[in-house]
Amino acid sequence: MEYIAASQSTRIWNISSRCVQILCTEERIPGVFKYGKTWAIPKCGKNQWMGEELLITNARRKMFKCKRCGLCCKSVSLSPLYAELNRGDGICKYFDNNSLLCTIYDHRPLVCNVDAMYETYLAYKMSKNEFYKLNYAGCRALEQAQIKK
Numbered sequence: 001m002e003y004i005a006a007s008q009s010t011r012i013w014n015i016s017s018r019c020v021q022i023l024c025t026e027e028r029i030p031g032v033f034k035y036g037k038t039w040a041i042p043k044c045g046k047n048q049w050m051g052e053e054l055l056i057t058n059a060r061r062k063m064f065k066c067k068r069c070g071l072c073c074k075s076v077s078l079s080p081l082y083a084e085l086n087r088g089d090g091i092c093k094y095f096d097n098n099s100l101l102c103t104i105y106d107h108r109p110l111v112c113n114v115d116a117m118y119e120t121y122l123a124y125k126m127s128k129n130e131f132y133k134l135n136y137a138g139c140r141a142l143e144q145a146q147i148k149k
């Protein structure tokens with residue numbers, strides 16, 4: 001069987017890498033498996049993906065829409081919640097400055113996972129949309145601070 005990498009599948013399906021990661025980690029793609037640190041996605045899964053368009057749409061809708069600017073990962077000194085991640089200069093030790101991505105994304109701490117944080121600690125307090133709005137406001141504040149620099 002022929003396999004494609006997650007990066008290829010994002011291009012083929014025009015969905016975010018995080019959406020692909022969710023589909024892979026939740027084993028929603030038949031036959032998908034992890035090879036080392038990367039996902040191997042069966043090429044024959046393409047038709048099945050098409051048949052699961054609704055599933056992909058749902059995964060998209062449920063996800064926090066991160067622009068992958070990396071600003072939060074470069075600002076871990078702003079909250080004591082991220083203290084253990086600080087490599088000493090306010091940047092997370094797991095942040096890759098070239099790709100602007102997290103090098104431990106699949107195993108990132110709960111505090112870095114908006115959806116998991118919501119489900120674990122906040123679902124009883126507010127709606128997911130409210131929590132998303134708070135997080136989007138945080139992203140915008142980081143953007144504004146960056147612009148002023």
Ligand code: SF4
Binds near residue numbers: 067068
């Ligand atoms: S600041 Fe917001 S948009 Fe940028 S990487 Fe962090 S969560 Fe994503």
Ligand code: SF4
Binds near residue numbers: 112
């Ligand atoms: S662990 Fe990953 S997501 Fe969390 S701050 Fe570090 S680089 Fe960002």
